[in-house]
Amino acid sequence: MDNLNEHPQIAELIDTLDKNGLTKEKAEVQSLVNYIGDMEATLTGMLGELQDMRREINLIHNGTLRSKCQNLVQKTDDKIRQGFSAVKKTKDHLIKSAGDAMRAFREKGRDTLAESVRAMKIPEALDKLSSLFGRLSKDMAQDTVKLSAMQSELQSAKEHLKNIGLLFVGKAAKEAEHTRTDKGTLSRLSHLFDKAQKGFASLEQKAMDAADKLRVSRVKVSVKESLNRYKAAAKNERQAEGQTLFPQPKITEKPKER
Numbered sequence: 121m122d123n124l125n126e127h128p129q130i131a132e133l134i135d136t137l138d139k140n141g142l143t144k145e146k147a148e149v150q151s152l153v154n155y156i157g158d159m160e161a162t163l164t165g166m167l168g169e170l171q172d173m174r175r176e177i178n179l180i181h182n183g184t185l186r187s188k189c190q191n192l193v194q195k196t197d198d199k200i201r202q203g204f205s206a207v208k209k210t211k212d213h214l215i216k217s218a219g220d221a222m223r224a225f226r227e228k229g230r231d232t233l234a235e236s237v238r239a240m241k242i243p244e245a246l247d248k249l250s251s252l253f254g255r256l257s258k259d260m261a262q263d264t265v266k267l268s269a270m271q272s273e274l275q276s277a278k279e280h281l282k283n284i285g286l287l288f289v290g291k292a293a294k295e296a297e298h299t300r301t302d303k304g305t306l307s308r309l310s311h312l313f314d315k316a317q318k319g320f321a322s323l324e325q326k327a328m329d330a331a332d333k334l335r336v337s338r339v340k341v342s343v344k345e346s347l348n349r350y351k352a353a354a355k356n357e358r359q360a361e362g363q364t365l366f367p368q369p370k371i372t373e374k375p376k377e378r
Contacts, residue, residue, distance in 0.1 A: 123157070130215065130218050134149055136222065137233070144337060145237035151242065152214060156207060156211055158323065159207045160207055162322065163207065166316050167197070174193050176305050177309065179305070185270060188270060189305075192309075192313075193309070199256045199316075203320075210245060213245075221233055242334060243334045243335055246328075250331065253320045263313060264310065264313045267306065
């Protein structure tokens, strides 16, 4: 997992924006760079924990239960990889856009650089990522409900073994031990699913907050620019009125004597 801040094109763009006083545009690029870093760190952690859990699932004694858990784990793996796909797509687009922005800057100057950053539509990109992780979070919540139902079924099976224990003491004891082990595995899987759901929800919220912050910043800058234009227009108007009320006397030349 590389640090996007250190990528040559990204680093050059951020440095150039800073040197040209384009603080709003720099903040937008930096916001997306930071969010991509958060996505990578969160998803990498989730995938590592899931792979460890997969090994535990393979040791579940109940074949039907093991198959159901394996399916749920694979679905979670697919969700995480959807996130990684979004990371790669967003990162590749940002790097390409950074290169295009720098070429435009070298050819046409500062104003074009600002326009290039606005053309990246960073708040909109964050909106799309927020929507994706929101959907993945809801899907994980549904899978957690399914897992809870499986835990209830396992608990019922355990109670059944207690009832028949007097008839088949040896077999029941062995089955009870297997059920107890499987129950512990399901409990750890449930904890992992809950953590994954919260991880997706966190990425959803971070993207939403970042997009909102950038939009508020844009509004503030727009209001400030409008106010400055109003002040400049009012000043010009006052100066024009002053010239009308107190016109400069006309200097007339005396006729030359013949």
